[in-house]
Amino acid sequence: MSNLFILSSLTTPGIGLIFWTTVVFLLLIVLLGKYAWKPILGAIKTREEGIEKALASAQSALNDMRELKSNNEKILADARAERDTLLKEARESKDAILAEAKTKATKETERILAAAREQIISEKNAAIADLKNQVATLSIDIAEKILKSELSNADKQKTLVSTLMKDVNLN
Amino acid sequence: MSSNINPRKKFTRICFLILALFFLISPRLSANDPDNNETVKTDSAAADHEKVNITKVAFEHILDSHYWHFWGEGHGTVALPLPCIIYSNTKGLQFFSSGVFNHGHDSFGDYSLVEEEIISIDPSEKVYDFSLTKNVMQLFLTAIILFLLFTSIAKAYKKTGVTSAPKGKQSFFEPLITFVRDDIAKTNIGEKSDRFVPYLLTIFFLILINNVLGMLPIGANLTGNIAFTFVLSVITLIVTNVNGNKHYWAHIFAPPVPKALYIMMIPLEIVGIFTKPFALMIRLFANMTAGHIIVISLIGLIFVFDTLWISPISVAFTLFIDVLECLVALLQAYIFTLLTSLFIGSAVADHNEDGVHNADDDKVAAKH
Structure with missing residues (x-):
């Protein structure tokens, strides 16, 4: 009997507890919702968003860095290529200048040589001419002297005349 | 998955x-804890051959109560009486402590506590129990x-x-x-x-x-x-x-x-x-x-x-x-x-x- 009574009271909801549970539970939903869940969930969400944002920005920073690195490499390669071209050009222009200078020098040398040669020839001719003149003068002088000595006395004049006479065959 | x-x-x-x-x-x-105390008690009171109703004990633990029971049985019981709030169709709202029932041994005015339920002597009076159990x-x-x-x-x-x-x-x-x-x-x-x-x-x-x-x-x-x-x-x-x-x-x-x-x-x-x-x-x-x-x-x-x-x-x-x-x-x-x-x-x-x-x-x- 008593057991049956207890069983029925186990499965029959009591009005008092229903009332108090409703009041307390609804109050708890409202109060916890306002003063606990809202700030807690908000804070958790903010933190999660912050973490997400930080991760995204880290990723983008990594990407930026990679890009920067590849850019740097490109710039470096460009600079290297530029340097190579510059060096090559410089070498070429040096060669050209050298070659030109060499040709110019050769030409100048040749010109100078030619001029020298010409001058030598003309000097030589002048010298020869002068020598000839001097020889002529000398020989005239000698001849004069000889003539003078030959014709210094009458005998000799006579001999000479005779010799000359002898040579001159009166035809 | x-x-x-x-x-x-x-x-x-x-x-x-x-x-x-x-x-x-x-x-x-x-x-x-309370049960072990009971054990000792039961052994000492074994001469009385008082059979413990396990079902009753079990449901006392499971069901709601107008007392907050801490330990002990009978006169050694340490329990906190809780406030009773009842509404009856004839007398309206009433407040009192569940201590007045003395664990169901006493009645309080027209009311008595039977199997943790407050009932009135007057059969025409309906009692709604809003007690802070x-x-x-x-x-x-x-x-x-x-x-x-x-x-x-x-x-x-x-x-x-x-x-x-x-x-x-x-x-x-x-x-x-x-x-x-x-x-x-x-x-x-x-x-x-x-x-x-x-x-x-x-x-x-x-x-x-x-x-x-x-x-x-x-x-x-x-x-x-x-x-x-x-x-x-x-x-x-x-x-x-x-x-x-x-x-x-x-x-x-x-x-x-x-x-x-x-x-x-x-x-x-x-x-x-x-x-x-x-x-x-x-x-x-x-x-x-x-x-x-x-x-x-x-x-x-x-x-x-x-x-x-x-x-x-x-x-x-x-x-x-x-x-x-x-x-x-x-x-x-x-x-x-x-x-x-x-x-x-x-x-x-x-x-x-x-x-x-x-x-x-x-x-x-x-x-x-």
């Missing part, structure tokens, strides 16, 4: 955390604990900001909160889940703390009381149906079946609205009550066999059941919250899958 494993893993981890906490705060788990007191206590606990956690977030890692109770409860939010609410309700997360969190923690307190020797069996689970499931019923969208109601009043079956299907669907929360109510109530009955029955073996030699078996099995009950305490809080979110989810879902379902049904109907 993998997405299923993760929450389960998380859940297991949380279970272990709770279990560990239990062992820290109460190495002795069950309500066998043991269960109500525990409800108040847990509500205050929850409020203080979670507002202090909220304050911790405000104080330390969101950039620092959580500390102390904040870091203990944050995984539970995110578990409810992500693995219970979001997976079952979908993108509209944010609105229901506070409700689900309140349910989860209120049930959890009361399940846990119910296992302590002097705790009240609030979650094993059908009135408590009744209110919770009624509120779930209201929340579900108030938020029901047109797909939800269409599924009830225009189910995807041939029109001839409507006469059968519509009543079934309407009954279905109520059976879901009804099952919710029974599940929590039955699970918690059953757990307590098993524990008390195992202790009761000592009295049934009337020998102390059975006590090692009683203690061993009680320990086993208590450890199991630790798991059940968490599991039932989880299941209640999970099913609530499942019901809400079915009411607010945009029913893409239902559209497919309808099309399939139409095809099947066309074939026949």
